[in-house]
Amino acid sequence: MEFVIIVSIVFCYILIRATFFVFGVGRPKNLPPGPTRLPIIGNLHLLGDQPHQSLAKLAETHGPIMSLQLGQITTLVISSANAAKEVLQKQDLAFSTRHVPDALHACSHASHSVAWLPVCTEWRTLRRILNSNVFSNNSLEANERLRSKKVEELIAYCRKASVSNDYVDIGRAAxxxxxxxxxxxxxSKDVIDPYEDSGKEFKEVITSIMVEAGKPNLVDFFPVLKKIDPQGNRRRMSHYFGKVLKIFKELIEERLKMGRLRHDDLLDVCLNIIQDNPNEINHTHIESLFLVSKLVDS
Structure with a gap:
């Protein structure tokens, strides 16, 4: 009975919004040109199964800067090098905050992740950590021996499988x-056994996260459905995020129990920042940072 009431309320809301749309009530007046919009769905029907190709064709008609209405979401499409340069270089602060897919709000990930935070103190701190300790030339040079060791372990695993006439799942081994x-x-430690055919479950979880993040989700086009989560994307993502974050929590707690024993790794850097500047980031920020790192690496 409650479900029927909720659906009825949502339907009435969408119907009212569609009526306003048809008569132009509340429609922004200063948007760039764009294709004709249908009630309720807007321009969703024009995307097709190859959105990048559809958008390129629409740009030929409506220009390099055009507006689309994707459900309830007004979207600005940039499709020329000059316009992209203006947006990404000259007006980067104005356009840096972006729409966050609903599934990525699971476990409050979007509120603490360097990939989705707006420009703020937390974002700058997390970005500085990555630039200084992961992506810098010094960090890459410092980890050269570690990379060599891991490649040698991979070769040894393949050699062992060859001697015993076992097959090697290249994707899983890599x-x-x-x-x-x-x-x-x-x-400063392996999270899965480097010598055994392990890591299948972890790989499946990471793959599932990436699949859920990339799935079309009605809530992203009709935010009024957010509380219902009709396709269950956020519920499934909460389950997958929970599994990975649990591992990170355990590793962080293990490190905290070690006290002053230093490892000079990324976790040490983050914990020192939290100790010195607790108002900048907290443990939830670094868990989300590590989650992003794992997804990018995958």
């Missing part, structure tokens, strides 16, 4: 190697 390389950079 994932295990890159995962342990990153986990050693962050935690």
């Amino acid at each position: 994932f295990r190697t890159s995962l342990n390389l990153l986990s050693n950079t962050i935690f």
Whole structure:
């Protein structure tokens, strides 16, 4: 009965919005040109199964800067090099905050992730950590021996499988190697056994997260459905995020119990920042930072 009431309220809301749309009530007047919009769905029907190609064709008619109405979301499409340069270089602060897919709000990830935070103190701190300790030339040179070691372990695993006439799942072996390389950079330890055919479950969880993040979700086009989560994307993402974040929590707690024993890894850097400047970031920020690192590495 409650579900029927909720659906009825949502339907009435959408119907009212569609009526306003048809008569132009509340429609912004200063938007760039764009294709004709249908009630309720707007321009969603024009995207097709190859959105990048559809947008390129629409740009030929409506110009390099055009507006689309994707459900309830007004979207600005930039499709020329000059316009992109203006947006990404000259007006980067104005356009840096972006729409966050609803599924990525699971476990409050978007509120603490360097990938989704707006420009703020937390974002600057997390970005500085990555630039200084992961992406800098000094960090890459410092980890050269570690990379060599992990490649040698991969070769040894393949050689062992060859001697025993076992098959090698190249995808899983490469994932295990890159995962342990990153986990050693962050935690100074392997998160999965480098010598056994392990890591299948972890790989499946990471793959599931990426699949859920990339799925079309009605809530992203009709935010009024957010509380219902009709496709269950956020619920599933909460489950997958929870599994990975649990591992990170355990590793952080293990490090905290070690006290002053230093490892000079990314986790040490983050914990020192939290100790010196607790108002900048907290443990939830670094858990989300590590989650982003794992997804990018995958």
